[in-house]
Amino acid sequence: xxxxxxxxxxxxxxxxxxxxxxxxxxxxxxxxxxxxxxxxxxxxxxxxxxxxxxxxxxxxxxxxxxxxxxxxxxxxxxxxxxxxxxxxxxxxxxxxxxxxxxxxxxxxxxxxxxxxxxxxxxxxxxxxxxxxxxxxxxxxxxxxxxxxxxxxxxxxxxxxxxxxxxxxxxxxxxxxxxxxxxxxxxxxxxxxxxxxxxxxxxxxxxxxxxxxxxxxxxxxxxxxxxxxxxxxxxxxxxxxxxxxxxxxxxxxxxxxxxxxxxxxxxxxxxxxxxxxxxxxxxxxxxxxxxxxxxxxxxxxxxxxxxxxxxxxxxxxxxxxxxxxxxxxxxx
Amino acid sequence: xxxxxxxxxxxxxxxxxxxxxxxxxxxxxxxxxxxxxxxxxxxxxxxxxxxxxxxxxxxxxxxxxxxxxxxxxxxxxxxxxxxxxxxxxxxxxxxxxxxxxxxxxxxxxxxxxxxxxxxxxxxxxxxxxxxxxxxxxxxxxxxxxxxxxxxxxxxxxxxxxxxxxxxxxxxxxxxxxxxxxxxxxxxxxxxxxxxxxxxxxxxxxxxxxxxxxxxxxxxxxxxxxxxxxxxxxxxxxxxxxxxxxxxxxxxxxxxxxxxxxxxxxxxxxxxxxxxxxxxxxxxxxxxxxxxxxxxxxxxxxxxxxxxxxxxxxxxxxxxxxxxxxx
Numbered sequence: 001x002x003x004x005x006x007x008x009x010x011x012x013x014x015x016x017x018x019x020x021x022x023x024x025x026x027x028x029x030x031x032x033x034x035x036x037x038x039x040x041x042x043x044x045x046x047x048x049x050x051x052x053x054x055x056x057x058x059x060x061x062x063x064x065x066x067x068x069x070x071x072x073x074x075x076x077x078x079x080x081x082x083x084x085x086x087x088x089x090x091x092x093x094x095x096x097x098x099x100x101x102x103x104x105x106x107x108x109x110x111x112x113x114x115x116x117x118x119x120x121x122x123x124x125x126x127x128x129x130x131x132x133x134x135x136x137x138x139x140x141x142x143x144x145x146x147x148x149x150x151x152x153x154x155x156x157x158x159x160x161x162x163x164x165x166x167x168x169x170x171x172x173x174x175x176x177x178x179x180x181x182x183x184x185x186x187x188x189x190x191x192x193x194x195x196x197x198x199x200x201x202x203x204x205x206x207x208x209x210x211x212x213x214x215x216x217x218x219x220x221x222x223x224x225x226x227x228x229x230x231x232x233x234x235x236x237x238x239x240x241x242x243x244x245x246x247x248x249x250x251x252x253x254x255x256x257x258x259x260x261x262x263x264x265x266x267x268x269x270x271x272x273x274x275x276x277x278x279x280x281x282x283x284x285x286x287x288x289x290x291x292x293x294x295x296x297x298x299x300x301x302x303x304x305x306x307x308x309x310x311x312x313x314x315x316x317x318x319x320x321x322x323x324x325x326x327x328x329x330x331x
Numbered sequence: 332x333x334x335x336x337x338x339x340x341x342x343x344x345x346x347x348x349x350x351x352x353x354x355x356x357x358x359x360x361x362x363x364x365x366x367x368x369x370x371x372x373x374x375x376x377x378x379x380x381x382x383x384x385x386x387x388x389x390x391x392x393x394x395x396x397x398x399x400x401x402x403x404x405x406x407x408x409x410x411x412x413x414x415x416x417x418x419x420x421x422x423x424x425x426x427x428x429x430x431x432x433x434x435x436x437x438x439x440x441x442x443x444x445x446x447x448x449x450x451x452x453x454x455x456x457x458x459x460x461x462x463x464x465x466x467x468x469x470x471x472x473x474x475x476x477x478x479x480x481x482x483x484x485x486x487x488x489x490x491x492x493x494x495x496x497x498x499x500x501x502x503x504x505x506x507x508x509x510x511x512x513x514x515x516x517x518x519x520x521x522x523x524x525x526x527x528x529x530x531x532x533x534x535x536x537x538x539x540x541x542x543x544x545x546x547x548x549x550x551x552x553x554x555x556x557x558x559x560x561x562x563x564x565x566x567x568x569x570x571x572x573x574x575x576x577x578x579x580x581x582x583x584x585x586x587x588x589x590x591x592x593x594x595x596x597x598x599x600x601x602x603x604x605x606x607x608x609x610x611x612x613x614x615x616x617x618x619x620x621x622x623x624x625x626x627x628x629x630x631x632x633x634x635x636x637x638x639x640x641x642x643x644x645x646x647x648x649x650x651x652x653x654x655x656x657x
Contacts, residue, residue, distance in 0.1 A: 125632065138576055138580060139631030141576070142580070146625025263454060272450055302465065308458065308462030311459035314454065315455040315456075
């Protein structure tokens with residue numbers, strides 16, 4: 001018998017030349033962010049003030065929290081359009097609890113549990129019944145917000161306890177808000193989860209090829225179920241923050257957030273087709289969207305016009321590398 | 332396959348009949364022919380929009396920008412009418428179709444030429460078109476008193492006892508029926524949804540067909556823009572906000588598979604009618620209109636569950652054979 005050749009050494013990860021780091025998506029986002037930051041500080045004298053910069057963070061922290069979980073979900077090839085509706089439902093339930101005389105810890109618990117429950121409901125429908133998530137979550141989006149409308153109608157819940165206001169309005173240190181701290185902690189946690197654990201590798205594997213992942217022993221359904229639960233959980237947390245910041249609940253709370261969260265995720269370089277993306281990109285995208293809306297706000301540009309910039313930014317940032325590659329490729 | 336598709340629409344039709352029956356037990360006048368005609372007229376715009384969305388979904392794409400397109404085109408037409416009341420209505424409708432076509436073509440070009448997923452493109456244009464409406468109007472509204480009587484009256488005029496709006500819907504339904512079942516374009520739209528790779532080998536230009544499909548949905552959005560504004564006689568930035576998901580909901584209830592390739596004109600029309608009946612019935616049977624959202628949400632989930640059941644029995648057979656061989 002011939003000698004069996006020694007198994008070839010397969011490196012854990014390929015060497016990354018500096019060039020690929022410079023031309024990476026995150027580098028592009030950093031350039032965009034710095035450019036917008038510079039334009040903003042020239043355009044308005046009030047921009048470079050620690051207090052206004054602190055206000056700026058409120059523009060993206062709540063949506064950003066959801067965007068982290070949504071990034072994982074989209075990388076795995078699914079999507080959740082019901083996140084804003086989960087916020088509305090959780091907020092409505094917290095409002096009901098306030099009417100029943102619940103204290104702050106109970107309120108937070110209710111918000112988080114309702115969020116988790118809604119996420120689990122989505123997850124069960126998608127993984128147990130094998131339904132396409134985009135349709136399921138369009139349905140649950142109407143259902144969750146519909147329940148909020150049934151409970152509240154055209155009324156609003158108010159009278160949240162004073163200690164409850166801390167989550168959305170409180171500061172941990174100087175101008176650093178509780179929301180920002182939570183956002184940064186979540187960024188680190190999700191970065192670790194996605195890029196440093198086997199769970200994260202499984203998420204990428206599922207997104208790239210769910211059938212191959214299944215045959216490699218990855219429990220696809222269970223992993224996706226966990227991701228839906230996580231997205232629900234983050235929506236529940238965001239609901240606590242928003243409710244606390246606004247101090248009232250209407251059934252139309254957080255309307256349209258789902259599209260902003262998805263824009264954030266896609267802008268962050270996560271492939272909408274699944275299988276690729278990074279948490280750093282999402283963090284940068286969150287900053288960029290916050291910078292754009294806040295900067296334009298200082299210049300008295302109405303919110304609806306800002307949305308043009310966000311929309312253009314989304315399409316241009318996605319189209320740019322494609323056009324660039326084509327020009328260089330000479331095709 | 333064809334018999335099977337018909338089968339599903341018959342079920343949806345039966346569900347609608349049962350729904351009308353249930354409503355008429357509490358409010359007998361609901362099942363009157365006159366009232367049903369009214370419901371059809373109320374649902375006309377949603378039906379037209381659902382058909383435009385259907386051709387997009389059939390090719391495995393999605394158009395989230397339809398409601399924003401409607402809003403923008405409606406504003407263009409309303410402002411034109413306010414400034415130049417002399418422009419005849421048929422010309423305004425042509426303008427609406429053209430404006431819609433341009434907006435749809437932008438989506439189509441980005442999808443076709445740059446290969447960006449349609450959900451990303453239309454997510455972007457959804458906000459851009461609505462923002463553009465604000466820029467165009469400066470945030471102002473165009474009210475009924477600024478619109479010419481013809482502008483408002485055109486779709487309300489009765490022709491053979493049925494309002495023109497309903498006739499437009501019937502015409503659009505007929506056109507789509509011919510398009511989907513009697514033309515090569517309709518066949519290629521189905522082919523792309525069922526198997527894009529095989530379509531390329533069959534000589535279908537997938538990118539160009541997707542471009543055409545977005546042009547169609549754009550024109551439909553534009554047409555609906557005029558119809559919507561002249562029906563609710565107010566043009567503002569808020570018009571049809573969030574309506575894109577209602578359109579998709581109508582398609583889903585109508586049995587159009589979001590994975591592409593499955594769906595029919597009849598399904599889209601019935602899906603829209605189902606939602607239209609619910610929204611018309613709730614006030615007359617004394618249920619708070621706030622229930623509507625939750626009910627249509629449940630209907631969507633139920634429809635997906637039922638559709639997935641029937642879809643699953645197809646394609647798996649090949650896999651089973653492979654498993655048997657190896």
